[in-house]
Amino acid sequence: MSTRPSHKPFRPRKAPAQSRSEATVTSIIEAAAQVLESEGFEGFNTNAVARRAGVSIGSLYQYFPGKDALTVALIHRENRRFHEDASGALTKRSGRAALEYLIGAAVRQQLQRPMLARLLDIAEGRPALRGEVAKSEMEELVAIVVGRAAPKHPRPDVAAGDLLAMVRGMVDAAGERGERDLDDLERRVRAAVFGYLSRSGNA
Template sequence: MTHHSSRPSITRPRKTPSQARAEETVESIVEAAAQVLEAEGLEGFNTNAIARRAGVSIGSLYQYFPGKDALTVALIQRETRRFYHDAAAALTQRSGKAALEYLIGASVRQQLQRPMLAKLLDVQESSPALRGEVEKVEFDALVVAIVKRVAPRLEHPEVAAADLLAIVQGLTDAAGQRGERDLESLEHRVRAAAFGYLSRIAKRDKHSPRAGGM
């Protein structure tokens, strides 16, 4: 059973905007939070700086967000949703190969287009204060669907999908930590790792006798 104690009042929005103008205000505050993180880093990330950047009063900011933890959660959720919507377009590609290439491209873009933001959000997402408060978007079903298109005869596509997620995330995160900026180079390397992995396990499944279960 999950016990939140007083945490929800700190990390969750005070209220949900119900009018278009209020939604615009919230969006501008969240984007301002992203810009402050990029420009000032964690040291300069505070509600006063965010309110100034958004062009709103601190009182207006507090109408929607009780503090910077709630803003961080909102920012992480926004970036996660954007990534998922981009990645989901992989399923519209003509072939399994093109679908996996698109997914890899989306992952690289998410990490390197706004590299400082991605790096700082990775740090913040692992913070004990935020643990359990960020809604997780499940990419498993998306990746499994792509794997089944690329290698339809795999015995355990769910395992392959989990491995691919680890490969793609590991390579893109490491590139972000090193400060890489070349999207094309990183995408080429991630493709090599992902397709090389799938090729090897597909060959293994093809030549191995089927086991009774796993």
């Protein structure tokens, strides 16, 4: 009777305990991003990532059991960076300014490293990875911002879900088309978002 490995295949084997090991993990994850950008899924494997990071394959396996664990770690890193940027919306004085800032953060995430963003979007859609990538923090942030921008909306939770889907759909489509003009995309997303809100007299 076979036994399953004790570690989860999509999660790191261990957390770095010292600054040197933290730097190693950081370099491995960035190397994973670079390999994915340059080689796509076809060339994305642990050997290629170890070479790019300048570490042995054994060192990589100390932290990551395979390429799926690397993918999840990379998704977590990008989501964390996006949330840190998007959280700046909460410092804005008006609800409209907060929503505009949130839109800008979404556009920046998609178009600053467009190939990486597109490939991670595909990876996130894999059924096996869905339970490993939580969206609750981002959804909560969007709900707060929409609540400020549209305080009179009769169903703010529905509005938040609609706007999140709208923004994701537009920025993902722009990334797939290879767009590079952040300002133009931001203007179009703002028009769509505030047009939606104005239907209820909330913009």
